[in-house]
Amino acid sequence: MPDTVSFRLNGQPVRISVAPDRTLLWVLRTDLGLTGTKFGCGIVQCGACTVLVDHRAVRSCSVDVKSVQGTDVVTIEGLASDGKLHPIQEAFMAHDALQCGFCTPGMILTAYDFLRRHPNPTREEVIAGMDDNLCRCGAHVRIVDAILAAATAMRGGSPS
Amino acid sequence: MSIRQATDQPGKLALEAAISLPTRREFLKRFGTGLMVWVVLRRSAGAEESEAAHPATFRPRSAGDFNAFLSIGEDGHVTCLTGKIEMGQGPITSLPQMLAEDLDVSIDDISIIMGDTELCPFDAGTWGSMTTSFFGNVWRAAAAEARSVLLEMAAETLQVPVARLTVDQGVVVDSKDPSRRVTYGQLTKGKKIERRLTVKPSLKAPGQFKIIGKPLLRRDSREKVTGTAKYAGDLRMPGMLYARVLRVPAHGAKLKHVDTSALRKIDGVVLVQQADLVAVLHELPDVADDALGKLHAEFEPSPSTLDDRTIYAHLEQAKLEPTVVAQGGDIAAGRALAVRRLDQTYLGAYVAHAAMETHAALAHVEGGKATVWASTQNPFGAREEIAQALGLPIPSVRVITPFVGGGFGGKTFNLQAVEAARLAKETGRPVQVMWTREEEFFNDTFRPAAVVKIQSGLDSAGRIAFWDYEVRFAGDRASAHLYDIAHHRTSAVGSFMEPPGFHPFPVGAWRAPGSSNNAFARESHVDQLASMAGVDPIEFRMRQQKDPRLARVLKAAADQWGWKPGKAPSGRGLGVACGADAGSYVAAIAEVEVDRTEGKIKVKRILVVQEMGLVINPAGARIQIEGGITMGLGYALSEEMHFKDGVLRETNFDSYVLPRFSWLPKIETVILDADDSPPNGGGEPAVILPGAVIANAVHDATGVRLLELPMSPARVKAALAVKGQVT
Numbered sequence: 001m002p003d004t005v006s007f008r009l010n011g012q013p014v015r016i017s018v019a020p021d022r023t024l025l026w027v028l029r030t031d032l033g034l035t036g037t038k039f040g041c042g043i044v045q046c047g048a049c050t051v052l053v054d055h056r057a058v059r060s061c062s063v064d065v066k067s068v069q070g071t072d073v074v075t076i077e078g079l080a081s082d083g084k085l086h087p088i089q090e091a092f093m094a095h096d097a098l099q100c101g102f103c104t105p106g107m108i109l110t111a112y113d114f115l116r117r118h119p120n121p122t123r124e125e126v127i128a129g130m131d132d133n134l135c136r137c138g139a140h141v142r143i144v145d146a147i148l149a150a151a152t153a154m155r156g157g158s159p160s
Numbered sequence: 161m162s163i164r165q166a167t168d169q170p171g172k173l174a175l176e177a178a179i180s181l182p183t184r185r186e187f188l189k190r191f192g193t194g195l196m197v198w199v200v201l202r203r204s205a206g207a208e209e210s211e212a213a214h215p216a217t218f219r220p221r222s223a224g225d226f227n228a229f230l231s232i233g234e235d236g237h238v239t240c241l242t243g244k245i246e247m248g249q250g251p252i253t254s255l256p257q258m259l260a261e262d263l264d265v266s267i268d269d270i271s272i273i274m275g276d277t278e279l280c281p282f283d284a285g286t287w288g289s290m291t292t293s294f295f296g297n298v299w300r301a302a303a304a305e306a307r308s309v310l311l312e313m314a315a316e317t318l319q320v321p322v323a324r325l326t327v328d329q330g331v332v333v334d335s336k337d338p339s340r341r342v343t344y345g346q347l348t349k350g351k352k353i354e355r356r357l358t359v360k361p362s363l364k365a366p367g368q369f370k371i372i373g374k375p376l377l378r379r380d381s382r383e384k385v386t387g388t389a390k391y392a393g394d395l396r397m398p399g400m401l402y403a404r405v406l407r408v409p410a411h412g413a414k415l416k417h418v419d420t421s422a423l424r425k426i427d428g429v430v431l432v433q434q435a436d437l438v439a440v441l442h443e444l445p446d447v448a449d450d451a452l453g454k455l456h457a458e459f460e461p462s463p464s465t466l467d468d469r470t471i472y473a474h475l476e477q478a479k480l481e482p483t484v485v486a487q488g489g490d491i492a493a494g495r496a497l498a499v500r501r502l503d504q505t506y507l508g509a510y511v512a513h514a515a516m517e518t519h520a521a522l523a524h525v526e527g528g529k530a531t532v533w534a535s536t537q538n539p540f541g542a543r544e545e546i547a548q549a550l551g552l553p554i555p556s557v558r559v560i561t562p563f564v565g566g567g568f569g570g571k572t573f574n575l576q577a578v579e580a581a582r583l584a585k586e587t588g589r590p591v592q593v594m595w596t597r598e599e600e601f602f603n604d605t606f607r608p609a610a611v612v613k614i615q616s617g618l619d620s621a622g623r624i625a626f627w628d629y630e631v632r633f634a635g636d637r638a639s640a641h642l643y644d645i646a647h648h649r650t651s652a653v654g655s656f657m658e659p660p661g662f663h664p665f666p667v668g669a670w671r672a673p674g675s676s677n678n679a680f681a682r683e684s685h686v687d688q689l690a691s692m693a694g695v696d697p698i699e700f701r702m703r704q705q706k707d708p709r710l711a712r713v714l715k716a717a718a719d720q721w722g723w724k725p726g727k728a729p730s731g732r733g734l735g736v737a738c739g740a741d742a743g744s745y746v747a748a749i750a751e752v753e754v755d756r757t758e759g760k761i762k763v764k765r766i767l768v769v770q771e772m773g774l775v776i777n778p779a780g781a782r783i784q785i786e787g788g789i790t791m792g793l794g795y796a797l798s799e800e801m802h803f804k805d806g807v808l809r810e811t812n813f814d815s816y817v818l819p820r821f822s823w824l825p826k827i828e829t830v831i832l833d834a835d836d837s838p839p840n841g842g843g844e845p846a847v848i849l850p851g852a853v854i855a856n857a858v859h860d861a862t863g864v865r866l867l868e869l870p871m872s873p874a875r876v877k878a879a880l881a882v883k884g885q886v887t
């Protein structure tokens with residue numbers, strides 16, 4: 001039965017009438033038209049579907065839409081503010097940290113949560129923090145470089 | 161809609177096209193006036209790439225047949241069209257980079273439209289590292305022709321001889337009087353000039369390059385980091401349905417009966433039931449998915465009796481005539497010279513492509529015409545498959561390729577596009593098919609399991625006396641032995657796709673098809689011969705070769721690494737391997753650590769030296785090498801399909817193990833300067849070496865020789881146990 005679910009989505013309040021047990025990923029991609037959130041596996045193995053719920057990285061393929069009731073949800077489309085890219089997005093561009101780009105939204109949002117918790121990470125910590133996100137193109141080296149550079153930029157240093 | 165806005169963004173173009181759907185004629189009209197250059201190759205652009213192609217029955221041969229197209233508009237903006245597609249490997253950057261060079265315009269003034277069968281010239285598919293090496297020169301030729309036409313026009317306008325003109329960023333300047341200048345846009349304004357080019361004009365020499373060879377960042381990254389890049393599964397049309405297709409549980413199984421009565425309780429569900437296609441559709445994909453789960457189906461079991469162990473006997477015993485790929489000297493004479501023999505058999509498992517984007521397509525069929533947006537690396541092939549399935553003439557089908565989320569050979573065939581088109585025709589509504597990961601693993605065209613048998617021996621001087629090499633069912637690509645061996649024979653049985661129906665499920669091209677199996681076998685074998693001869697593995701290879709390009713990459717690798725010669729096994733865990741693929745040469749050195757309790761191999765450091773001729777975009781080339789090495793860790797260490805009676809055990813990433821961040825070695829790449837040779841393939845050569853270089857390093861660490869890929873922990877432990885080395 002449809003129910004009303006309300007939350008903030010990329011800074012805007014939304015109220016949708018939706019069966020509450022529907023999967024967040026498909027509601028985002030279909031009902032809300034935000035296709036930057038990708039489907040890769042559906043079983044919490046790849047991270048392509050990662051979104052931020054109250055700043056925490058959540059795998060949208062495995063949670064019901066009702067679980068975001070009253071929360072603040074950010075998808076990759078909402079990470080830039082006022083046309084200004086987030087430092088992580090800038091670092092991914094500057095380091096060519098993507099090839100096909102299909103894993104990229106999930107990588108960036110996972111990195112966002114990771115850097116929130118580890119503002120000054122070592123290379124090893126980045127690797128451990130990103131280990132549950134898969135990339136088939138093998139962009140890993142550049143992704144690690146980009147996240148380290150973003151960390152520096154976010155701490156106010158100049159990005160390398 | 162301005163062309164400029166629509167280009168460089170396959171998804172955006174596709175979306176706008178969904179609304180307006182311009183035909184080629186309408187599209188060309190949009191260019192209005194300006195200069196247009198068509199390049200026609202004497203021979204089909206597909207000829208050199210046919211390796212991975214199924215026969216393309218429809219190659220346009222009309223007067224309008226052309227292989228590359230570019231236009232320079234009144235505003236000086238350049239638009240180029242190509243049947244190639246962007247799946248991560250970077251032509252969206254490197255192809256405009258080449259045009260910018262030969263046209264002398266800024267790369268920012270170039271838009272590219274890719275993979276649209278209606279607008280773009282015919283293309284046999286994007287694979288085989290051929291985009292730059294073969295097709296690139298065609299584009300450069302078009303650019304050079306356009307430039308010379310523009311120079312002639314400028315000479316007339318400025319009343320000076322062509323020789324006095326120089327061009328920079330699309331502005332033609334009189335070198336004697338730089339105040340006299342005219343832009344490309346001004347030259348073409350109000351004119352409509354068409355050129356067809358059949359001869360090759362002279363291209364710039366490397367010494368004149370301003371843009372080629374400069375590292376450039378990807379041009380599509382902004383869309384990809386902001387989530388606006390559209391892939392096939394991201395496209396939406398009014399009234400569309402999402403489809404889920406009923407699959408058999410095993411390859412070879414047949415649907416006996418399906419009870420669909422439970423669907424009656426689900427609002428809005430649409431059922432399509434045809435002899436070979438049962439699907440449930442809904443306006444919401446997750447509801448379609450739930451509905452599929454409510455079907456009760458019965459199947460005839462698969463007649464297949466093979467499994468992942470018995471497969472090798474099947475491959476080894478198949479009675480098929482070998483084809484001799486290369487031979488020289490006299491094998492019998494070589495055998496007689498051998499004082500020590502080494503005969504080995506190398507095995508490689510079925511490997512999945514596992515692109516992060518599953519196969520997806522959106523189809524719209526109306527009025528005898530079909531338009532399909534598909535994740536494909538072969539849009540023109542997809543067009544044929546769809547036309548055949550729908551019974552439409554090929555020109556009535558248009559395939560448009562948005563961004564593709566990885567291919568690696570796995571998006572050559574287009575079952576998902578055919579399914580979407582059939583369902584759209586049947587329902588009269590636009591239909592999207594996006595495979596689940598389970599469907600992706602089931603329907604993949606896997607890299608085939610393969611066997612390589614090598615007989616060889618050392619002569620009394622410690623050189624390779626003879627080399628008798630047979631590759632079975634991997635394909636002969638990169639099977640040449642590369643070395644200086646007097647008595648040799650290389651033969652191939654079957655190929656990575658032949659004969660049809662030989663494998664228990666579909667197989668096909670996988671990034672550098674055959675090469676990774678061949679390089680693993682050859683380089684493992686040469687390494688063992690080096691050990692038998694008691695010679696350092698690099699020294700042994702150097703002594704045994706006479707190809708300067710091979711010697712150059714090997715020597716550069718040894719220098720860069722700081723290689724200290726030693727006979728293997730040295731206990732250091734160092735391995736070396738080299739190879740040639742897609743016209744490029746590569747050498748790698750790796751250092752590994754073997755966990756003897758767990759059987760786990762950790763690659764600590766890996767160096768790749770590549771000589772690939774002229775490098776268009778060194779930044780992109782380096783990334784492709786890193787990507788190839790990282791991807792190659794998978795088939796080397798973990799990736800393998802297990803199966804029995806047609807059922808595949810690996811169904812998702814919980815069972816099929818991809819390389820991940822924690823596996824990353826320190827990767828060093830060196831690209832050797834070779835500007836005077838033509839550009840060769842860069843996207844694939846590095847992926848062929850991880851199997852061999854790691855196997856050789858493991859041997860160096862432990863004395864244990866692994867002959868089967870992947871070198872999974874279980875296999876490593878078993879091999880160590882035989883040697884009595886498990887701790």
Ligand code: FES
Pocket residue numbers: 038039040041042043044045046047048049050059060061062
């Ligand atoms: S799709 Fe959610 S983790 Fe893979």
Ligand code: FES
Pocket residue numbers: 098099100101102103104134135136137138139248516565566
């Ligand atoms: S860039 Fe293609 S999967 Fe990561």
